[in-house]
Every structure is written in C-alpha cells, then in structure tokens.
Amino acid sequence: MEISETINLLKTKILKIFGFLILIRLGLYIPVPNVDLDIFSQNQVSNPLFGLAKSLTGSSFLGIGALGILPYINSSIVIQLLTPVIPFLERLQKEEGELGRQQIMRYTRYLTLGWAVVLSSGVAFVLVKPVIFNWSISLALKIILSLTTGSMLSMWFAELITKENLGNGSSMIIFINIIGGLPANLTEFTTGLGNSSALNNFTTLLLAYGIYLVIVAIIVLVQDSYKRVNIVSARQLNFNYLEEASSTSKLKNSYIPIKLNQGGIMPLVFSTTIATFLFYPLQLVLSKIFTNGDGQLTSVLTFLSFGLNLVLVVFFSTFYALLVLKPKDLSENLTKMAYNVPGLKQGKETTRYLEQVISRLAFMGGIFLAFLAFFPLVVGSLFKFNIFKNLTSLIILIGVITDVTSQVKGYLVSQNYESFKKA
Numbered sequence: 001m002e003i004s005e006t007i008n009l010l011k012t013k014i015l016k017i018f019g020f021l022i023l024i025r026l027g028l029y030i031p032v033p034n035v036d037l038d039i040f041s042q043n044q045v046s047n048p049l050f051g052l053a054k055s056l057t058g059s060s061f062l063g064i065g066a067l068g069i070l071p072y073i074n075s076s077i078v079i080q081l082l083t084p085v086i087p088f089l090e091r092l093q094k095e096e097g098e099l100g101r102q103q104i105m106r107y108t109r110y111l112t113l114g115w116a117v118v119l120s121s122g123v124a125f126v127l128v129k130p131v132i133f134n135w136s137i138s139l140a141l142k143i144i145l146s147l148t149t150g151s152m153l154s155m156w157f158a159e160l161i162t163k164e165n166l167g168n169g170s171s172m173i174i175f176i177n178i179i180g181g182l183p184a185n186l187t188e189f190t191t192g193l194g195n196s197s198a199l200n201n202f203t204t205l206l207l208a209y210g211i212y213l214v215i216v217a218i219i220v221l222v223q224d225s226y227k228r229v230n231i232v233s234a235r236q237l238n239f240n241y242l243e244e245a246s247s248t249s250k251l252k253n254s255y256i257p258i259k260l261n262q263g264g265i266m267p268l269v270f271s272t273t274i275a276t277f278l279f280y281p282l283q284l285v286l287s288k289i290f291t292n293g294d295g296q297l298t299s300v301l302t303f304l305s306f307g308l309n310l311v312l313v314v315f316f317s318t319f320y321a322l323l324v325l326k327p328k329d330l331s332e333n334l335t336k337m338a339y340n341v342p343g344l345k346q347g348k349e350t351t352r353y354l355e356q357v358i359s360r361l362a363f364m365g366g367i368f369l370a371f372l373a374f375f376p377l378v379v380g381s382l383f384k385f386n387i388f389k390n391l392t393s394l395i396i397l398i399g400v401i402t403d404v405t406s407q408v409k410g411y412l413v414s415q416n417y418e419s420f421k422k423a
Contacts, residue, residue, distance in 0.1 A: 027065025
C-alpha cells in the first residue's frame with residue numbers, strides 16, 4: 001500500500017511538472033501585440049542579439065515567452081559573482097541560514113526583472129523596429145511589458161518545478177525548449193538533403209550520425225570526469241595507526257572530487273550574453289569603417305566574434321568554478337575537520353594548491369565548451385551541412401536526463417526508507 005502511495009505521489013509530481021512545461025511552451029506561441037510572427041521569424045534569425053534566446057527557447061517566433069528563462073539564469077550567475085565581492089551578500093549566505101538564502105533569492109528576482117526589461121527593450125528597439133511599419137513608443141512599451149511578463153512567469157514556473165525536488169526547474173525549461181526546436185532543425189536538414197543525390201544523402205547522414213555519437217560519448221565522458229584530490233585525517237597520519245592499518249588493509253584514503261566541467265552550460269550562457277552586448281556596438285563601428293568591402297567586413301567580424309567568445313567562455317568557466325568551489329573555504333573546512341592534502345601544509349599552501357587544480361580543470365572545461373560552440377561552424381564550412389547546430393544543447397539534454405533520473409531514484413529510496421522507519 002505504501003509503495004503504491006509513493007508511486008502515486010511521484011506521478012502527481014511528474015504531472016505537475018509537465019503541466020508547468022506545457023504552459024511555458026504555450027507562451028512561445030502567444031504573439032506580442034501588433035507583430036507579425038512570420039515576418040519577424042524571417043528577419044531576426046541573422047541578428048546576434050536574439051540568437052541565444054532562440055537556442056534556449058526552441059522557437060524563432062516573437063511570443064511573450066521568447067526571452068524565457070534567460071534573464072533568470074543570467075541574474076542567478078550575476079548574484080553568484082557578486083556574493084563573494086559584496087560583504088553583505090556573503091554574510092547573508094554564510095551566517096543567516098535559510099532566511100539569508102531567501103533574501104538572496106529575492107534580490108535575484110529583482111535583478112531578473114531588471115534584466116528582462118533590458119533585453120525586452122533591446123528586442124523592441126533593435127529587432128522589431130526595422131521590420132514593422134507601425135512602430136511607435138506605445139507599441140514598444142507593449143512589447144517590453146509582454147516579454148518581461150513572460151520572462152517573470154518562466155522564472156516563477158522554474159521555481160515551482162524545482163520545489164518538486166525532481167530536478168532543476170531552469171534546466172528542465174531549457175530541456176523542453178530544446179526538444180521543441182528539434183523538429184524544425186530536422187526539417188531544415190531534410191530540405192537541404194533534397195537538393196543532392198540519394199548516395200550523397202546516405203553518406204551525409206551516416207557521417208552526421210557517426211560524428212554525433214562521438215560527440216555524445218565525449219560529452220558524457222567530460223561530464224562524468226573529475227580529479228581526485230586525496231586527503232588524510234590526523235588519525236591516519238599517526239604512524240602506529242598506519243602500520244596497524246597496513247597489516248589489516250582496511251584503511252582507505254578519502255578524497256575531494258573536482259569535476260572537469262564544474263559550471264556545466266552556465267559559463268557559456270553568460271559569456272554569450274555578454275559577448276552579444278559587447279559585439280553589437282563593435283559591429284556598428286566596423287560597418288562604418290569597411291563601407292566598400294562586405295567580404296572583408298564579414299571576415300573581420302567572424303574572427304573578432306570567434307576570439308571574443310573564446311576568451312569569455314574560458315574566463316567565465318574558470319571564474320565560475322573558483323566562485324562555486326571556493327578554494328579558501330575548502331581549505332578552512334579541511335583544517336576544521338583535521339584533514340589535509342598529503343605533502344602540503346594546512347592553510348595557504350593547501351589553498352594555493354586547490355586554486356591551481358580548480359583553475360586548470362576549469363580551463364580545460366572552458367576549452368571544451370568553446371569547442372562545442374564553434375565546432376558547428378567548422379563542420380558546416382567543410383561538409384556543407386548544418387545538422388550540428390547548438391551542440392552545446394547536448395550538455396543540457398544529457399545533464400537534465402541524468403539529473404532527473406538520479407533525483408527520481410533518490411526520491412523512491414527516501415520514501416521507501418521513511419516507510420521502513422514507520423514500520
């Protein structure tokens with residue numbers, strides 16, 4: 001009976017999550033006021049300002065949910081970046097407990113609102129204005145209000161999904177939007193294949209699937225890869241105890257697992273957003289300099305975009321990993337628990353070692369993210385097909401699937417354990 005109750009509770013949680021995700025998907029197809037969706041979808045594809053939002057929503061339409069969870073993700077990262085810098089936020093996180101975390105979450109929501117207003121204003125004044133004839137300040141305000149409302153609703157639904165304890169709400173929203181964009185990508189790829197012979201189609205498909213399998217295997221390997229930093233306790237350092245343990249072979253060293261890709265997709269999302277805001281003014285300046293050379297302008301813009309995104313991805317990946325893991329706090333906790341890294345003194349020496357390890361691993365993780373971001377450009381130019389769009393989405397897909405699976409298993413185990421205790 002209790003097992004059936006656990007299954008029913010799990011089904012209820014899953015149905016709630018599906019309901020929230022369906023509402024979020026519907027928001028993508030509710031149009032903003034007085035904007036033709038078809039015209040906008042044809043004109044905004046090449047604009048870099050909206051490219052990231054399109055990849056995270058799986059839609060090229062301008063619906064009220066077009067910004068989706070993007071402002072919330074960026075706001076969360078900004079708050080995480082500011083917490084160790086601002087003493088007030090750091091005190092809230094470390095000393096105030098649950099009340100402090102709730103206050104930080106409140107600040108994140110305020111920042112999400114501001115970020116949504118900024119992005120929706122960019123959409124209204126930069127993207128919509130050139131493609132419609134009846135543009136006005138009143139229409140721009142309606143667009144800003146619609147997109148901001150849709151973004152805040154997405155944030156609210158993400159928090160409700162997270163409260164079900166079956167996975168991260170933001171990741172699930174991005175996951176379902178990526179899945180929703182797959183049919184359009186497959187249709188575009190199939191249309192491109194229709195212009196070539198059957199033999200070429202088969203060869204292209206075989207090559208594409210082979211490369212995809214290799215990339216998926218690499219992503220799974222990187223996501224599960226971590227470095228073991230061995231630690232020993234004060235008791236293990238006792239020579240007599242070590243000698244006794246060596247005879248019984250029961251002593252095992254503990255370790256700290258440090259993941260290769262600690263930040264997941266978050267550094268790429270944040271760096272791409274920052275790069276867009278930095279690159280757009282640069283594009284306007286260069287377009288005035290290269291007035292008579294479109295090909296030269298395109299080459300320069302491509303090179304600058306590649307270099308800027310590469311630097312930002314690696315930088316934010318390293319910075320985010322150091323921010324999340326906090327080597328100084330790790331070192332202090334090891335000292336409090338009477339643990340240390342073999343061969344290193346407790347304190348500054350251990351902190352420097354942990355910083356070095358985390359920085360090197362995060363640097364390699366940033367290079368990996370950059371590879372996934374720019375690999376489609378290289379493959380598209382070499383093999384003349386675009387099936388490898390948004391390879392970074394695979395990290396989200398694989399990460400969400402594994403996370404939800406582990407959360408469901410953990411929920412079932414915890415419920416069985418609770419019923420066992422009551423029995």
